[in-house]
Amino acid sequence: MHGAEFIQDLAVIMLIAGIVTILFHHFKQPVVLGYILAGVIIGPHTPPFELIHDDRTIKIVAELGVVFLMFSLGLEFNLKKLSSVGVTAFIAAFGEIVLMTWIGYEIGQYFKWNTMDSLFLGAMLAISSTTIIVKALDELGMKNERFAQLIFGILIVEDILAIGMIALLSGIAMNGSVDAGDVFVTVGKLSLFMIVALVLGLLMVPRLLAYVAKFKSNEVFLITVLGLCFGFCLLVLQLEYSIALGAFMIGAIMAEARQLHLIERLIAPIRDMFSALFFVGVGLLFNPTVLVTYALPIALITVAVVLGKVFACGLGTFVAGNDGKTSLRVGMGLSQIGEFSFIIASLGLTLQVTSDFLYPIVVAVSAVTTLLTPYLIKLADPLSQRAASAMPSNISRVANRYTSWLQSNQLEGDRAMLAKIVMRIVAQVIVNCAMTAAVFLAGIYIFGAIEKSLASSIADEHIQKAIVFGGALAVSLPFLIATYRKLNALSLLLAEIIIGDGGKFVHGLRRVIAEVIPALSIIGILLLIGLLSASILPPTNVLIVLLVAAAILTAVLWKTFVRWHSSLQIALFETLEEHVDEKA
Numbered sequence: 001m002h003g004a005e006f007i008q009d010l011a012v013i014m015l016i017a018g019i020v021t022i023l024f025h026h027f028k029q030p031v032v033l034g035y036i037l038a039g040v041i042i043g044p045h046t047p048p049f050e051l052i053h054d055d056r057t058i059k060i061v062a063e064l065g066v067v068f069l070m071f072s073l074g075l076e077f078n079l080k081k082l083s084s085v086g087v088t089a090f091i092a093a094f095g096e097i098v099l100m101t102w103i104g105y106e107i108g109q110y111f112k113w114n115t116m117d118s119l120f121l122g123a124m125l126a127i128s129s130t131t132i133i134v135k136a137l138d139e140l141g142m143k144n145e146r147f148a149q150l151i152f153g154i155l156i157v158e159d160i161l162a163i164g165m166i167a168l169l170s171g172i173a174m175n176g177s178v179d180a181g182d183v184f185v186t187v188g189k190l191s192l193f194m195i196v197a198l199v200l201g202l203l204m205v206p207r208l209l210a211y212v213a214k215f216k217s218n219e220v221f222l223i224t225v226l227g228l229c230f231g232f233c234l235l236v237l238q239l240e241y242s243i244a245l246g247a248f249m250i251g252a253i254m255a256e257a258r259q260l261h262l263i264e265r266l267i268a269p270i271r272d273m274f275s276a277l278f279f280v281g282v283g284l285l286f287n288p289t290v291l292v293t294y295a296l297p298i299a300l301i302t303v304a305v306v307l308g309k310v311f312a313c314g315l316g317t318f319v320a321g322n323d324g325k326t327s328l329r330v331g332m333g334l335s336q337i338g339e340f341s342f343i344i345a346s347l348g349l350t351l352q353v354t355s356d357f358l359y360p361i362v363v364a365v366s367a368v369t370t371l372l373t374p375y376l377i378k379l380a381d382p383l384s385q386r387a388a389s390a391m392p393s394n395i396s397r398v399a400n401r402y403t404s405w406l407q408s409n410q411l412e413g414d415r416a417m418l419a420k421i422v423m424r425i426v427a428q429v430i431v432n433c434a435m436t437a438a439v440f441l442a443g444i445y446i447f448g449a450i451e452k453s454l455a456s457s458i459a460d461e462h463i464q465k466a467i468v469f470g471g472a473l474a475v476s477l478p479f480l481i482a483t484y485r486k487l488n489a490l491s492l493l494l495a496e497i498i499i500g501d502g503g504k505f506v507h508g509l510r511r512v513i514a515e516v517i518p519a520l521s522i523i524g525i526l527l528l529i530g531l532l533s534a535s536i537l538p539p540t541n542v543l544i545v546l547l548v549a550a551a552i553l554t555a556v557l558w559k560t561f562v563r564w565h566s567s568l569q570i571a572l573f574e575t576l577e578e579h580v581d582e583k584a
Contacts, residue, residue, distance in 0.1 A: 039283015065278025074251020089153035092316030129338020147329040201253035336369035443472035487518035
């Protein structure tokens with residue numbers, strides 16, 4: 001395709017999109033629908049003639065829209081906001097995803113669609129649209145209300161779970177079946193990657209951005225941000241994960257930088273342009289005749305999305321301890337599908353595992369539910385008042401008692417502080433275990449990459465494995481020591497809580513518990529590492545020598561390893577705390 005033709009296509013897209021979105025903005029309708037409509041107008045399915053010379057090139061450019069869309073969602077990721085509504089967000093989001101995935105799958109089976117179509121439909125219905133909801137709440141002036149904060153927390157959890165869902169769907173599409181073991185392994189690897197990427201990213205990226213910001217050049221800063229974004233996406237692709245995961249993760253990492261507002265300001269015009277191309281690309285694939293051919297499925301799925309999400313999100317919010325009015329407002333606000341549904345639909349088409357009719361059906365459902373979103377949010381209050389007046393007094397009394405009981409049993413004072421300390425120690429143990437596992441997985445990858453190079457200088461394969469395994473063990477020692485120390489502190493804390501104070505016997509029992517549990521845990525971790533790194537595990541006699549050497553190295557350099565790890569931990573906490581202070 002000649003460059004002039006591409007420019008002509010781009011000009012047509014932007015001109016039509018500009019006209020349509022101006023009209024949509026004038027009539028106070030979501031501009032996202034304007035982009036989709038513009039794609040329909042210039043698409044190959046709309047007579048009398050095609051306005052685009054090569055829509056394939058436009059679709060390739062629209063893929064950049066996915067990158068910037070997910071990157072922007074990552075920038076909105078906020079750990080503090082998530083922690084403030086954590087329980088409600090996790091319960092509501094998880095319940096919604098499970099229920100809507102099941103509903104979508106059953107609808108597909110009802111219409112006799114194949115298994116992959118049904119499974120992908122369920123995934124498409126599971127995630128609400130962050131873009132549409134945020135814009136609707138902003139236009140209604142409700143972004144700072146309690147139910148809106150709960151919605152934002154649920155959306156954050158949904159985005160995280162959606163990334164995992166995309167990875168699972170990719171694995172299922174390639175393998176052709178769902179295996180519990182494969183699902184467990186996929187989720188485990190994905191969780192490990194996300195933990196390690198967040199930790200290393202938070203240690204390096206904010207500091208790099210702070211250094212670049214000293215040049216006081218927006219151009220240099222923007223190029224650095226884009227380089228990090230696309231570089232991380234390339235790394236994720238090399239690890240055979242979705243590019244959407246990479247864009248979201250690097251956005252979430254940059255969200256903790258002190259220059260967040262500058263990043264958002266500089267990236268906004270680029271994001272808007274390529275996001276527009278993405279939604280126009282969605283419209284290009286939409287065939288209006290589907291509205292007639294599949295009118296019944298579209299109507300049924302639309303009703304299922306609205307009622308299913310109101311029920312799932314509303315019930316999850318209520319179960320977490322919120323009142324009925326707030327719960328209904330949350331459910332009504334989340335009753336639509338959007339950008340993630342398009343990304344999952346595109347994934348199905350790219351992998352060639354879904355039928356052509358599924359994509360336009362989902363676009364139609366998204367358009368209808370998007371139009372309904374502001375009206376549903378406005379309808380929540382009068383509907384909750386009517387529901388409260390129509391509800392039998394016995395049921396209303398039980399519901400109020402349940403909410404009051406949950407709120408009265410929330411941890412306060414010393415108990416809340418103790419629970420916070422325990423959770424923090426557990427999180428640190430998980431992070432250190434993840435870093436240890438990542439070191440050995442990196443060792444396996446490096447061994448595979450340089451095996452031939454080692455063979456030219458070291459012929460014995462056992463010695464090759466001993467070198468790689470020993471190096472991985474040495475690098476992981478600071479994390480293993482930190483894990484032992486955190487488990488020791490956790491065991492001592494739990495022993496004091498459970499056993500209480502007493503004489504010498506009780507004191508000795510507490511000390512035994514505090515020493516035995518961490519030691520057994522470290523042994524268990526080492527056994528898991530042995531299973532994980534079986535491909536580079538040296539013979540037993542060599543392994544014993546390496547373990548003895550590691551024990552001696554640990555004894556000699558214990559304080560050095562502790563100081564080194566503590567400095568990393570302090571640096572990580574400073575990054576998070578600086579960002580919180582900046583936001584405050």
